[in-house]
Each structure stands twice: as structure tokens, then as C-alpha cells.
Ligand code: RFL
């Protein structure tokens with residue numbers, strides 16, 4: 125078997141890259157470890173930057189997003205019960221779209237299924253070979269049989285625990301890692317959202333987030349200590365804790381119910397540099413992780429593959445390797461800005477017991493500065509709605 129680009133992973137990064145390459149007339153095969161249903165069952169991101177929504181439009185996949193997604197013109201930040209609205213549209217003339225990662229993936233999968241391109245789900249032991257030589261190849265096992273795919277390039281879109289980054293010699297990568305001593309406990313519930321916009325709340329008991337998937341389905345999170353177990357959080361305990369952490373007005377109008385999903389996600393910041401080793405490229409969570417506080421993970425996955433897709437298209441159109449040679453530098457420039465923003469939002473809004481009363485006063489000062497300064501609000505709005513893909 126032979127293709128031009130072998131893509132490992134059918135998450136949003138892999139599927140979007142496959143579609144971008146298809147549009148440029150470049151053959152590609154996607155190899156995914158799990159089943160399609162399993163990929164769709166993972167509940168994750170909810171917020172699309174304006175640029176990411178534009179990419180889905182360009183890929184011809186915007187119809188359902190426009191019909192069912194919710195346009196949000198701002199967010200509320202809450203600190204110990206005090207609320208500050210950040211008006212994206214007034215500050216930077218941009219907005220975000222609330223449309224679940226599950227839905228983005230479903231739209232990408234449907235387009236992939238309708239194309240003539242090959243996608244192999246439930247591929248075991250996917251292994252990239254010879255990517256530092258002239259004949260890159262990927263092997264995998266399915267139903268007890270080993271298969272092999274020759275290709276020009278391999279792209280690792282296989283998430284944080286994938287095989288692509290792990291296959292690169294350790295000495296060739298520099299890893300930057302920051303661990304946060306807490307996680308997010310998330311609950312999905314079929315109830316109308318507590319507010320028209322997202323509420324990010326800091327409270328001395330910990331962070332809380334009120335988000336949504338639609339006008340009838342809400343997504344809520346609370347900060348929990350490392351090592352906590354979902355089994356110890358009954359729905360009642362979750363709602364009681366959430367109510368304590370958000371502003372009293374929102375707490376009073378919160379509509380609760382039986383959770384339809386409940387899980388704990390750890391928080392980390394992580395970057396691997398560079399994003400290329402020979403003919404192997406990394407994109408999305410395979411290359412970097414952001415804590416979810418800035419809503420950047422899915423959006424970064426999309427901007428990475430847009431940049432890589434452009435570089436691959438230029439390579440095949442005019443045999444110019446300049447774009448491929450520059451991919452890592454170009455993508456990392458945007459990645460680090462999103463890392464900074466996500467780290468900052470996380471630091472402002474969570475409780476860090478080890479920083480003590482001094483740390484809390486600094487957080488309060490950061491919030492008060494944001495309330496008083498249009499410049500600070502503009503900076504938040506600019507980053508949250510998404511920085512441009514141009515390298516600055
Ligand atoms: P994914 O989605 O992890 O997909 C990787 C795919 O690769 C497959 N795979 C393999 N396939 C073959 N062989 C192997 N050896 C393989 N190993 C792995 C996996 O099965 C999977 O299908 O990575 P991708 O495509 O880079 O996408 C990244 C995003 O999923 C991620 O950044 C976001 O979900 C992060 N995130 C958020 N991002 C946002 O932009 N906005 C948000 O509001 C937002 N909220 C969140 C989030 C992530 C969260 N969690 C659970 C980590 C909220 C949460 C709670």
C-alpha cells in the first residue's frame with residue numbers, strides 16, 4: 125500500500141488535516157487505534173475561535189456549526205462573587221462559537237466517510253519507520269494481520285499519549301512540562317445553561333466554570349485536588365460545590381439534574397520542540413498540551429494542521445520544501461502564545477495552596493486590574509477569540 129501522507133490519529137487534528145490535504149488533491153491515509161464510536165464518545169472541548177470556525181467553513185463543513193452552534197460575544201469572569209463581563213465584540217470585533225468537539229469530529233468524520241480516502245479504525249500497534257531516511261513507512265496490525273504503508277511523510281496527530289512523538293529519539297526533542305496539582309471534574313447535564321455566556325469563576329474553594337453545549341445541555345466544571353476520584357462525587361455534592369463557587373445570582377438560577385457524563389481531567393502545560401524529525405511531523409496534542417482554562421487545545425490542533433497543510437500543499441504544487449522547513453518555527457510561535465494565555469488564565473482563576481495569602485492577593489490584584497483596564501480586557505479578548513496565524 126502507498127500514499128503521499130500517512131496520518132496517525134483520527135481526532136480533530138488528524139481528520140482536519142486529512143480534509144485539508146484532500147482539498148489540495150493530496151492522497152492520505154488515516155490510522156486510528158480506537159473505533160469511530162469511541163472517538164466520538166470522548167467529551168472534550170466546547171469553544172471554537174473565530175479562525176477555527178472559518179477553517180470549518182473553508183472545508184465545506186460549516187453548515188451544522190452555523191445552524192446549531194452558539195455565537196458568544198463575550199465571557200464573564202467572577203472573582204469571589206464579583207463579576208466582570210468581557211465584551212469580545214466591543215473590544216476586538218470578534219466572537220467565538222460554542223460547538224462541541226464531538227460535533228466537529230462528527231462533521232469531519234462524515235466528510236471523510238463520503239470521500240474516497242482510506243481511514244483505518246481499530247489499527248493496533250501503529251508504528252512509524254524510517255522517517256529519518258528516504259523511505260518512510262507505517263505498519264500496524266488489524267485482525268491479527270500486519271499491514272505496511274509506504275509514504276512520503278508521516279504526521280503524528282495521535283494526541284499526548286500517541287506513538288509518533290515517542291518514536292522520535294529522545295535527544296532530538298526538548299520537552300517543556302508544567303504540572304498543576306489539581307484537575308477538573310466535569311459534569312454534563314440536560315438542563316438549560318445558567319447564563320447566556322460562559323462564567324469562569326475564582327473562589328477560595330477553587331475554580332469553577334459554567335459552560336454549555338446547547339440551550340438545553342450544560343457543561344460544568346469544578347477544580348478538584350489531584351488524586352480525587354469521580355466515585356466520591358455524587359451529583360448532589362457536585363451541585364453544592366458549584367453553587368458555592370459561582371456568583372450568588374448564577375447560583376440562585378442554576379438548574380441541576382442527573383449528570384449524563386462525569387469525569388476528571390488532569391491539567392498540564394506541555395510543549396515538545398521541534399515539531400519535525402526528518403519526514404515525521406507532529407501536530408495537535410501530540411506536540412503540546414494546554415490546561416483547558418483558555419479553551420485553546422482544539423483550536424491549536426486546528427491551527428497547526430492549517431499551517432502544515434499549507435506547507436504540504438506548497439511542497440506538492442511546486443516541490444518547494446521551504447514551508448515544511450519553516451512549519452515547526454511558525455507553529456511554535458503561535459503555540460507558545462496560547463501556552464502563555466492558558467497558563468495565565470489558569471494561574472488567575474485556580475487556587476494554589478502553596479502560594480499562600482500573597483498569591484491570593486496577587487490574583488485579586490490581577491482581577492481588579494482587569495476590571496479597571498480596557499487594555500487588559502482587550503488583551504484577554506484578543507487571545508480568547510484567537511490570535512492570527514501570521515508569525516509576529
Ligand atoms: P486527540 O483528540 O487526543 O486525538 C488523537 C487521536 O489519536 C489516536 N491515537 C492513536 N491512533 C493510532 N495509534 C496510536 N498509537 C494512537 N494513540 C492515540 C487517539 O485514539 C485519538 O483519536 O488529539 P488532537 O486531534 O490533537 O485534538 C486535540 C484536542 O482533542 C484537545 O486539545 C482538546 O480537547 C482540549 N480541550 C479544549 N480545547 C479547546 O480548544 N477548547 C476547549 O474548550 C477545550 N476544553 C479540552 C477541554 C480538553 C479536555 N480534556 C478532557 C483533556 C476540556 C477538557 C475537559
Ligand code: PHB
Nearest residue numbers: 169170335416417418419
Ligand atoms: C467546555 O465547554 O467544555 C469548555 C469551555 C471552555 C473551556 C474549557 C472547556 O475553557
